[in-house]
Amino acid sequence: MRKESSTNTLNRNKIHLNCGMAYTLDLIGGRWKPNILWALLDGKLRYSELKKVIPDVSERILVLQLRELEKDGLITRLVYAEVPPRVEYELTNDGQSMKPMLECISDWGDKHRPEKTK
């Protein structure tokens, strides 16, 4: 939960007003958001498939991160009226438009992080 009036939150919001970079980083900066976005770049995935692709995330956190990405307009959540349930997550156009940027960020990391698994 977010106190609307904490200095922390006020600072965040103020920074967003004149720093597009900070705004973007806030959208993609959650612990598992890079993994989620990366996985969805190849096409939509069901909730269970996301879990398989990102095995270390707990369900609670996965759901939280998905909800935030949805709220921020980067992914859509499509629920099929079936039993057992089926829910598909997919990048929106805005989400897709991040692709070159995400690749750029990824490349920088691959080039500069300290050795191993490069």
Next chain:
Amino acid sequence: MRKESSTNTLNRNKIHLNCGMAYTLDLIGGRWKPNILWALLDGKLRYSELKKVIPDVSERILVLQLRELEKDGLITRLVYAEVPPRVEYELTNDGQSMKPMLECISDWGDKHRPEKTK
């Protein structure tokens, strides 16, 4: 302070191993780091100049963020043996190499954040 063995930290480190994107985002993701990096893209600045450019940050936090950027090899801290003290912060080559990426992130944000101050 960071507990080296919390699930949180273990997850962070594990993710870094196969996700350059997450690694990069961790380096530049602090509350004031985008501002600091952005300011330093135009050349080196003294501590007091950084404070002027980023008026809302508290001194303690500013120092913390600078220390982290230094530890991660993105900036250098140059101390002159003078009184009153003079300390200059400057991007390293690695820091400079982020420029195109940072501009890309910034541009995406400027284009996609909800109206105003665009």
Next chain:
DNA sequence: CTCATTACTTACATTTTAGTCAGTACTTAA
């Protein structure tokens, strides 16, 4: 009637990040 399947939710605990406020060290200038 019981079980399996899927996509969650809830209550709680822990860890990490950010912020506040006061104080320090050193030297020169008045």
Next chain:
DNA sequence: TTAAGTACTGACTAAAATGTAAGTAATGAG
């Protein structure tokens, strides 16, 4: 001797992010 300037540091508090463990709902298959 006192004050000014610069770049901090330390003790403390608050807020946000992340993680754990258990439980839920709907329905079709056996």
